[in-house]
Amino acid sequence: MTDPIMYPVRLVKPPLFLPLWHFAVACFIGTMITDITYFRTAEIMWADFSAWLLTAGLVVGVVAAILCLVDFFIGRLVGVNRLSVVYVLGNGVGLVIAFFNALIHSRDAWTSVVPMGLVLSAATLVVLILGGVMGRAAVYRRDLGVVE
């Protein structure tokens, strides 16, 4: 039995931005659902729900984006590599699409959702899902970081 090689290590805490970001993504998923419901019923209440969900998602999403930057600088984003860049950029693009979607959703009645609102709600989700899947490792993989 050989002696183990001893290295000093640091346990990295999870990123600060994650809980808030999950909240934002849940809002964008909700927007998609209420958009579809409005498309199928023309009941204005659902368009109003979409507008609120989008606004909430945007506000919380922007706060999460700021926290993500904080995480980067205080070293809570572990394993910053190509994948985590995809993750962060993907989420950023999703937020930008959601912003334009909020403008579309500020129109009055039917065309606040159909067709552009629906398309942008779906585009937001597609971008978020792709970015999320590809960059997942950046935030979920727990490593022992070697202090150099």
Next chain:
Amino acid sequence: MNRTMMSQMPIRRSLALALAGSSMVVLASCGDEPEPTNEIGANPPLPAQSQYLVPPMHIAPVVGWKKDETPTVPEGMKIQAMASGLVHPRQPYVLPNGDVLVVESVAPPAASIKRPKDLIMGWVQSFATASPPQEASNRITLLRDADGDGVAEVREVFLDKLNSPFGVALVGNDLYVANTDAIVRYPYTPGATKITEPGVKLVDLPGGPIDHHWTKSMVASADGKLLYVGVGSNSNITENGIGAEKDRAAIWEVDRETGRSRLFANGLRNPNGLTFEPQTQALWAVINERDELGPNLVPDYMTSVKDGAFYGWPYSYYGQNVDPRVMPQRPDLVEKAVVPDYALSSHVAPLGMVFYTGSNLPAAYQGGAFVGEHGSWNRKSFNGYKVVFIPFAGGRPNGKPQDVVTGFMGADDKTRGRPVGLAVDKAGGLLIADDAGNSVWRVSAK
């Protein structure tokens, strides 16, 4: 398109529409805003619709009138403040003895916030009006100019504690006031400067909790049997749900004896300035059309109002021009939508109209209509903010609108005042209620 068809709308078509929509947005935001000079008169050319990412909300700050500052009138006429320091005056009404009632009125309490846009719009539009102490308004003030110098010496609170009133009509000794939620009758004694008796409700009108277009313009028929009341829509274009529009965007006909009512005409988004054309005795009104379809859509208009006619709102405008924002659509109603008589240009917000049959102003004004244009918010360059005159011949508009009273909007793009309701006083002077300038102006021959 009905609901079943809607859900079967092919995705490919939706995508095509989306692409078309987005290119339209880009065009709308890049292009210069065309001048609003064409969309005037009978059968105006109507530009293509453009929906916005961010609708233009260009609100002029209100600075009010300085001492001795007045609106401008053409050569040969003069303008003076019959009264100033009023609280949001909206409508003058002349009594048979020459006394002038001034309806001072502010919007009813805002409905609950329905969506994020309500928060932003409410904030932006609050800049467009002088902020009067709300509790002092919602009353009728009596003005008396006994010596005929054009300035009121007597000024009394005639009726107080009303509910966002607008229309007034005297039939015999019955004075009817159209509050935003009901027509109320008061006993009037000729020469009185105050009414203390409580009113009697004749009929409820559509009021809150949502009360988007709240002004109830009113006129009595010549024989005094019927009252005609303008009831505006409860939204720009059904964004509060079609249920909120019940019995709205219409002109009601109310039996004065019984209070029984029917819709005389509908599809009129926000009808105001109800009045009878002197030659044909036809009912005319000015109508505020819908916003957020472009700087030159949809032109506001004046029109004779035909019994039983449908004028398009919300489904279409100027006949069969369908508004894509309304769902479900109603092709059956669009088909029979009547084209209004005379476009006044887009977003000018006409709120008052009076036909001139007095003897004081120059003869050229005989029989034509003065229209008070409150002024635009939904376009980059301002439109309206003046009183215009439209000549009439044989009971029909005959010629282009002419600017008569201007200067409400200064060269600095700040408003001194905004014209609303109009009336002609006993001596033939034109009276203008100015709600942002808190004045009543009187125009007369020099």
